[in-house]
Structure formats: structure tokens, C-alpha cells
Amino acid sequence: MTEMLRRQLIDTAIAMNASGLNQGTSGNLSVRCDEGFLITPSGMDYAGLETDDIVSMDLDGKPRGTRKPSSEWRFHAAIYRHRPEANAILHAHPVHCSALACLDKGIPAFHYMVAAAGGKDIRCADYATFGTPELSDNVIRALEGRKACLMAHHGLTCFEKDLARVLALAIEVENLANVYCRILAIGDARVLPDDEMQRVLDKFRSYGVQDS
Numbered sequence: 001m002t003e004m005l006r007r008q009l010i011d012t013a014i015a016m017n018a019s020g021l022n023q024g025t026s027g028n029l030s031v032r033c034d035e036g037f038l039i040t041p042s043g044m045d046y047a048g049l050e051t052d053d054i055v056s057m058d059l060d061g062k063p064r065g066t067r068k069p070s071s072e073w074r075f076h077a078a079i080y081r082h083r084p085e086a087n088a089i090l091h092a093h094p095v096h097c098s099a100l101a102c103l104d105k106g107i108p109a110f111h112y113m114v115a116a117a118g119g120k121d122i123r124c125a126d127y128a129t130f131g132t133p134e135l136s137d138n139v140i141r142a143l144e145g146r147k148a149c150l151m152a153h154h155g156l157t158c159f160e161k162d163l164a165r166v167l168a169l170a171i172e173v174e175n176l177a178n179v180y181c182r183i184l185a186i187g188d189a190r191v192l193p194d195d196e197m198q199r200v201l202d203k204f205r206s207y208g209v210q211d212s
């Protein structure tokens with residue numbers, strides 16, 4: 001079971017880089033497992049990863065295995081502790097998310113798909129040095145009621161039910177960030193009214209649920 005999850009984690013990390021979301025080894029990816037979670041190792045090229053290179057950690061961040069975990073293991077552990085619905089976490093430095101985050105900007109409801117991240121906007125977490133408990137606290141706060149947040153002067157973090165969904169969500173948020181950057185270059189963003197975003201959120205909650 002763990003072997004299969006390790007393989008899926010590597011395949012999703014390779015797909016994350018192929019999608020253009022992430023460059024080199026700056027991002028990281030994890031998946032919940034019985035013992036805690038599995039996370040990509042620090043500073044290793046995904047394409048050459050073997051399943052033994054994946055680091056297993058408990059929710060307090062105690063690692064098992066020969067490799068060093070990603071330097072951002074701390075906020076992965078914090079998200080799994082605080083959000084029982086999170087089964088997979090993706091962190092990357094996508095160009096447009098990072099550009100907005102470097103202006104301390106989140107993403108407002110300029111497009112209905114913003115609701116895909118779980119709320120009426122996508123917040124930008126306050127800046128703190130990478131790898132610190134303070135950064136974990138800021139990310140947890142920005143993710144309240146959401147599955148994705150930008151991180152000031154840093155990038156993007158999101159979680160989902162599984163690895164395929166978390167990659168799809170990250171691609172969606174980066175697409176929204178791309179469009180929002182273009183809007184900001186042309187003029188002021190027009191935001192959908194609150195009641196319309198509520199309607200979209202309600203539809204998303206039932207979206208994909210089959211009637212029996």
C-alpha cells in the first residue's frame with residue numbers, strides 16, 4: 001500500500017513539473033498515510049526518485065528513512081493535523097501565484113472558479129521565513145475554510161482529497177492567478193457579488209455527487 005502511494009507521489013511530482021507549475025526542486029508534495037504522511041525529499045530531482053527516497057513522517061514531523069524531508073515539511077504536518085479532510089498537499093512557486101504573492105495580494109472573486117478553492121476568495125498568507133513554525137501558523141490561518149492559499153513573497157500551497165485532485169486544484173489556481181495578473185495590467189478587477197459566490201459554492205458542494 002505504502003509502496004503504491006510512494007510511486008503515485010513520485011508520478012504526481014513529475015507531472016507537477018511537467019505542467020509548468022514548478023521549476024526544479026523548489027516545490028514539494030505529500031500524501032497522508034497510516035503512519036502520518038509521505039513527503040518528497042529535499043533538493044532531489046523528481047525524475048530520478050526511487051520509492052525509497054520518499055520520506056515517511058509522523059504528524060509531529062519525526063522522519064523515517066535515509067533521506068532528508070523537504071525543508072517545508074513543517075506546514076505539511078500542520079495542515080494534516082488541522083485539516084482532517086486533507087489527504088494530499090502540494091506546494092510550489094508557480095509564476096503568476098508568486099507574482100501576486102510578492103505584492104501581498106490574494107485572489108478576489110473576479111471569476112466564479114475562485115470557489116474551487118472552497119471560499120469566496122483565495123487569501124495570501126503573511127510572510128515568514130521558509131521552514132519556520134511561524135510560516136506554518138500563517139498558512140493554517142490563510143487556509144481557514146479554504147483548500148488553497150498564496151504565500152507572501154513565496155508561492156502557493158493547496159490540499160485536496162487525493163494527489164490527482166491536488167494537482168488539478170493547483171493548476172486551476174495558477175490559471176486564475178494568470179488571468180488576474182492580466183486584469184490588473186489592464187484595469188480594475190470586477191468582483192462577483194457575495195450572494196452569487198455563495199450560489200456557486202453551494203453548487204460546487206453538490207457537484208460530482210451522483211444521485212443514487
Ligand SMILES: [Zn+2]
Pocket residue numbers: 026027072091092093130154155
Ligand atoms: Zn517554497
